[in-house]
Amino acid sequence: MEGEEGERRRGVRLCCLCNQKRASLKRPKTLQHICRDCFYDVFEDEIHQVILQNHLFRPGERIAIGASGGKDSTVLAYVLSKLNRIHNYGLHLFLLSVDEGITGYRDDSLETVHRNQIQYGLPLHVVSYKDLYGWTMDDIVKLIGLKNNCTFCGVFRRQALDRGASLLKVDKIVTGHNADDIAETVLLNLLRGDIARLSRCTSITTGEDGPIPRCKPFKYTYEKEIVIYPSEFVYQMNLNHFVFFLHLFYGWIRSLTVSLRMLISRGSTTSPPNAFILQMHIVVLLASSSRIWKESGLALLCVKCRPRAILDIIKSGENFRISTTTKMPEQGTCERCGYISSQKWCKACVLLDGLNRGLPKLGIGRSRGSIGFKNGNESDGAKSIESKQSGTLDF
Numbered sequence: 001m002e003g004e005e006g007e008r009r010r011g012v013r014l015c016c017l018c019n020q021k022r023a024s025l026k027r028p029k030t031l032q033h034i035c036r037d038c039f040y041d042v043f044e045d046e047i048h049q050v051i052l053q054n055h056l057f058r059p060g061e062r063i064a065i066g067a068s069g070g071k072d073s074t075v076l077a078y079v080l081s082k083l084n085r086i087h088n089y090g091l092h093l094f095l096l097s098v099d100e101g102i103t104g105y106r107d108d109s110l111e112t113v114h115r116n117q118i119q120y121g122l123p124l125h126v127v128s129y130k131d132l133y134g135w136t137m138d139d140i141v142k143l144i145g146l147k148n149n150c151t152f153c154g155v156f157r158r159q160a161l162d163r164g165a166s167l168l169k170v171d172k173i174v175t176g177h178n179a180d181d182i183a184e185t186v187l188l189n190l191l192r193g194d195i196a197r198l199s200r201c202t203s204i205t206t207g208e209d210g211p212i213p214r215c216k217p218f219k220y221t222y223e224k225e226i227v228i229y230p231s232e233f234v235y236q237m238n239l240n241h242f243v244f245f246l247h248l249f250y251g252w253i254r255s256l257t258v259s260l261r262m263l264i265s266r267g268s269t270t271s272p273p274n275a276f277i278l279q280m281h282i283v284v285l286l287a288s289s290s291r292i293w294k295e296s297g298l299a300l301l302c303v304k305c306r307p308r309a310i311l312d313i314i315k316s317g318e319n320f321r322i323s324t325t326t327k328m329p330e331q332g333t334c335e336r337c338g339y340i341s342s343q344k345w346c347k348a349c350v351l352l353d354g355l356n357r358g359l360p361k362l363g364i365g366r367s368r369g370s371i372g373f374k375n376g377n378e379s380d381g382a383k384s385i386e387s388k389q390s391g392t393l394d395f
């Protein structure tokens, strides 16, 4: 108490949650000035509440964490194993990584996943495009060139994660998609008029009718907070802060050089520069639509002053109601591999067929005209559920 009085007298701002310790950061989600301990507590507790309120898991379930080696999935693996331990969820957790075969990018991030396997004591399973499809992304880029290769990467990754998950016999897959990813996807789907995706991109659990459901425990977690959180590792492990930040700095420099290298060689579009280009496209699209600009674009840009903008966009996405007369794609299974598909062949099989026949562009773009709708009603306006990527949620 004396300490608190003393801090006050010295004009030090106290944490607005515990009112005892010195506030050391401004929380990006709420702009509250809080101390480090309270930040870690609220960060973890909010995710715990999201898991409980949405009944994401049941005791005894086997859960695969989609581990890309990036910040989101690394923090997800750490937080989920901690919550599982302290709240006795009773989950069996696994790390599942997809190696797309992108030299200088995925091989680097897989090193992180291998480190996480040891640090968190979680079993790791890696599935590769080379083993599953006979092609690496590097091979595909060589064949198809600079444009459109993200279609291959996205479609194959989605299916590869499902295939890896079924090998592990898991009940669910969790991914590190965060609130910013979801808000971005809502806006993209809105701008593209993609009703089918708009209706499901805000769901915390998707694919319940597919092979393995996918959950997003970070649905309401802000990316900026995920970036702040890792210093918890330092704190918990009593590591030397200098060494940690040196390591972090080294990581940034390394990803910057990889990004620049890929930008110069204009390699695979899964690279960070393309994510940046995509975001730039959104800004341009927002700028060209005055209404959206007013209602959400401006809010997005002013997210620093009005952090709720991200949650509001997610809420608007959740509140969308689809008219009952809108025809939605009919889900079935691929005649070739048995994967979910609204067409005769799933998108991965169409793409793979094109690659193997030396006609890689065969399956790119809308599937109209290539392989007809299963039930023959192609002209009804319903589009393939796997026909194109839309936002960061489709991977």
Ligand SMILES: Nc1ncnc2c1ncn2[C@@H]1O[C@H](COP(=O)(O)OP(=O)(O)OP(=O)(O)O)[C@@H](O)[C@H]1O
Pocket (backbone or CB within 6 Å): 065, 066, 067, 068, 069, 070, 071, 072, 073, 074, 096, 097, 098, 099, 100, 161, 174, 175, 176, 177, 181, 392, 395
């Ligand atoms: N190669 C992969 N292997 C396994 N899971 C993946 C892979 N790529 C993406 N994911 C999953 O999808 C989520 C979102 O992927 P995205 O490509 O948008 O990366 P991100 O937003 O930078 O996330 P991260 O920081 O975890 O890489 C990741 O958090 C991860 O759970």
